[in-house]
Amino acid sequence: MSQFGQGLKMKDEDMTLPEENGSKASGGAPEVADTIESGAGISGSNSIDQSLLDSIPVQVSVQLGTAKIKLSELMGLNKGSVVPLSSAAGEPLQIYVNNTLIAKGEIVLV
Structure with missing residues (x-):
């Protein structure tokens, strides 16, 4: 028996990277994450306990x-x-x- 539902498909080309100038996204949205170098933020250790991260x-x-709608x-x-959204169908x-x-x-569809 097969089951159908909705899922999320991510592609490498859809991954976003921070702008080089460090500007924030428009509309007060959170910034895109910076990359983390291996071992960053861990003093005196070059390895990270994977089970701790998991x-x-x-x-x-x-x-x-x-x-954006009025309180009323x-x-x-x-x-x-129905609340119309800013994104059209098919947009990421x-x-x-x-x-x-x-x-x-x-x-x-999966």
């Missing part, structure tokens, strides 16, 4: 789009309400880890 919880968010419109929302999603933009991807 146990660190992170929050992953996938942003489909945004909307927000209060009027109910089941079945934004993937955040701990509120830091790390990649862009697309929804695929």
Whole structure:
């Protein structure tokens, strides 16, 4: 029995890199993560305990789009309400880890 659902497909070319000038993304969005050099932030050690890293919880968010609406419109929302988003269908999603933009991807059927 096959199951269908929605998943997230990420491609290498969708990965975002910080701009060289260090400017922030428009609209107050979080900055794209800088790369981390091997051993950065660990004094006196060149190795990292992988099991320690594997146990660190992170929050992953996938942003489909945004909307700016008035409070009165927000209060009027109910089941079945439609909120138009800033992104059109087929545009890439934004993937955040701990509120830091790390990649862009697309929804695929799996």
